Amino acid sequence: MNTKVVKLSEVVGKGYSKFWNFKGRYRIAKGSRGSKKSKTAALWFISNIMKYPDANALVIRKTFNTLRTSVFTDLKWAIHKLGVDEYWNYTNSPLEMTYKPTGQKIYFRGLDDPLKITSISVDVGVLCWCWIEEFYEITKEEDFNFIDESIRGVVKPPLFKQITMTMNPWSEKHFAKRRFFDVADDNILAITTTYKCNEWLDEADLLMFEEMKKNRPSRYRVAGLGEWGIAEGLIFDNWHVEDLTDKIPQFDNVYNGLDFGYSADYTALIRAHLDKTNKKIYIFDEFYTLRSLTSQLVPVLKEKCGRQYIMCDSASPERIDELVLNGILAVSTNKTEINFGLNWLLDYQIIIHKDCVNLIREMSTYCWEEDKFGNQLPKPHGVDDHGIDALRYAFNAVMLTGNIKTMKRF
CATH class of the missing domain: 3.30.420.280 (Nucleotidyltransferase; domain 5)
Structure with missing residues (x-):
């Protein structure tokens, strides 16, 4: 295999150093629109599966039919961005991605079919990582507990088990605030990011946020600054x-x-x-x-x-x-x-x-x-x-x- 050198700081950009390097059980990023949280997560999963030869990942959304045009597309974008297309294969039925040199996989499941989450068995290595995109869609804490319990078993260093969650902070009523953001726990990384850390937004994108800040300040606090939705x-x-x-x-x-x-x-x-x-x-x-x-x-x-x-x-x-x-x-x-x-x-x-x-x-x-x-x-x-x-x-x-x-x- 030819060796390809990629400088991640140039590909990923700024604002996500802690997110990228954290190895605790729970990693959650809430943020504004355009804060590149999903794109950064996609880059992390592709590059780290290639880095750890025994790692496999599970990607989840509330409903399965939303995966193909969201996370699946983001991960393909990450593969192109890293310039490693020749090493990856993806299929639509079943919906999954395979790292060809080792046979490691990224699986996709919807919470609308929970049995398919618990029935995953991997051919190579272990299932150690999970990414829940649009985490605000998971409105019941017991549904998250079900996912959490599905990522189980022994993994040997340097591998680690981790659940990644990315979300827009639409409502402060969401259990994510209480469970991850309002606590101090070394096993949790909870960060808030904004569009200001996205150096690839163009002038039209930035102007949209400035107009939102001026004309719809309550909307800007949530969609621009990544603050929790204001219940009042x-x-x-x-x-x-x-x-x-x-x-x-x-x-x-x-x-x-x-x-x-x-x-x-x-x-x-x-x-x-x-x-x-x-x-x-x-x-x-x-x-x-x-x-x-x-x-x-x-x-x-x-x-x-x-x-x-x-x-x-x-x-x-x-x-x-x-x-x-x-x-x-x-x-x-x-x-x-x-x-x-x-x-x-x-x-x-x-x-x-x-x-x-x-x-x-x-x-x-x-x-x-x-x-x-x-x-x-x-x-x-x-x-x-x-x-x-x-x-x-x-x-x-x-x-x-x-x-x-x-x-x-x-």
């Missing part, structure tokens, strides 16, 4: 996450809402069950997509909603007409004030299925706007709210008429 500014405090898998077949009063987007904004479908008697809303399914034409939405909507009505964003009547022409029971919502819909939703207990990770993220960050003095204004900030808008649309008719039968499946 959150709009929704009446929701929690459950595993609704066993309950979904029993849901009959099903409501569907669709918010249209295209390039920078998501098109979002939200499906929910209304228990009006007990004042509960069960959100059990979501679909988010970028750059999808109306014709591409049709098969998805038919599969998910069948012959059920879908209440759609009234700002796109032409797209609603296209859906109707393709056999979708698409209906335009009546225009109502956003706060009217929010107040209606706040009157219910909202239970969100564990797999609705995009809506969970939105609900964790949906805040009131602030004026230049930091005073809350009576309107939402209107950023990253596509699923929440779809949720309002879904119950539009109920809000206006109180009739829960109008949207019942047939």
